[in-house]
Amino acid sequence: MSIRVVGFGPGGAALRTPAAVEAIRESDVVVGYETYVAMVEDLLGGKEVVSAKMRQEVYRARVAVEMAREGKRVAVISDGDPEIFGMAPLVLEMLSRYGWRPSGLEVVPGVTAALAAGARLGAPLGSDVAFINLSPLLTPREVILRRVEAAAAADYVIAFYNPIDRGLLREALAAVARWRGGQTPVGVVKDAYRRGERVYVTTLDSVDVDAVDMRTTVIVGNSESYIWEGYIITPRGYHRKYAYP
Numbered sequence: 699m700s701i702r703v704v705g706f707g708p709g710g711a712a713l714r715t716p717a718a719v720e721a722i723r724e725s726d727v728v729v730g731y732e733t734y735v736a737m738v739e740d741l742l743g744g745k746e747v748v749s750a751k752m753r754q755e756v757y758r759a760r761v762a763v764e765m766a767r768e769g770k771r772v773a774v775i776s777d778g779d780p781e782i783f784g785m786a787p788l789v790l791e792m793l794s795r796y797g798w799r800p801s802g803l804e805v806v807p808g809v810t811a812a813l814a815a816g817a818r819l820g821a822p823l824g825s826d827v828a829f830i831n832l833s834p835l836l837t838p839r840e841v842i843l844r845r846v847e848a849a850a851a852a853d854y855v856i857a858f859y860n861p862i863d864r865g866l867l868r869e870a871l872a873a874v875a876r877w878r879g880g881q882t883p884v885g886v887v888k889d890a891y892r893r894g895e896r897v898y899v900t901t902l903d904s905v906d907v908d909a910v911d912m913r914t915t916v917i918v919g920n921s922e923s924y925i926w927e928g929y930i931i932t933p934r935g936y937h938r939k940y941a942y943p
């Protein structure tokens with residue numbers, strides 16, 4: 699009788715944590731979006747699997763809670779980290795609605811897309827970062843754009859997830875460009891740590907929005923970020939305090 703919400707990282711087995719692997723192995727039932735279930739296929743031997751299509755998150759969370767109430771050990775899986783635009787908030791929200799706290803409730807963290815993409819790009823996340831979900835499915839466009847504006851004004855590095863609406867992505871990038879200029883570094887990473895991975899570094903003025911899709915994370919540097927040898931570097935501020943060549 700347990701529910702674990704497990705993040706299995708961006709894709710490749712190398713970035714799964716041992717805790718995530720163990721949580722999936724110890725479960726009787728694995729609940730997840732069908733593409734994600736396929737990504738942990740090697741851990742599923744003999745388990746009951748409830749896979750569902752995209753946008754059936756509420757169904758998945760409800761099934762997970764009901765199966766756990768029947769006494770099963772349930773793992774709900776998310777790619778990356780389960781809190782970051784994943785299943786953890788919904789599962790906990792569902793439990794709070796049911797008013798039921800299972801004895802084995804655990805959220806198992808994972809390497810989120812921004813960290814995976816950031817690593818491929820060098821060190822774009824070297825200062826304060828805002829994670830922004832650009833999907834207008836659950837958040838109204840004006841709220842998204844207000845948050846982009848605020849993050850841009852406060853000079854946060856921004857990691858854009860779910861860039862499924864190209865019009866909204868264009869508007870978001872234009873909003874950031876108004877604050878920090880068109881030469882600001884941008885990293886575009888598709889399928890980080892998965893087969894077919896693609897990484898490219900560009901600037902706000904030159905982002906090829908048509909090449910961005912829902913398997914892509916877009917990281918926009920802050921006003922101090924710069925490009926070196928195909929990497930993006932966002933300084934932490936040591937250069938203001940110490941002298942180095």
Ligand code: SAH
Pocket residue numbers: 708709776777778779780781782783784809810811812814815858859860861887888889890891892911912913914915916
């Ligand atoms: N919980 C996940 C995010 C789910 S939202 C996490 O923590 O990473 C889905 C979005 O995440 C995608 O639209 C994309 O923007 C990003 N994403 C997830 N995996 C990715 C990967 N391997 N490479 C690039 N972007 C990825």
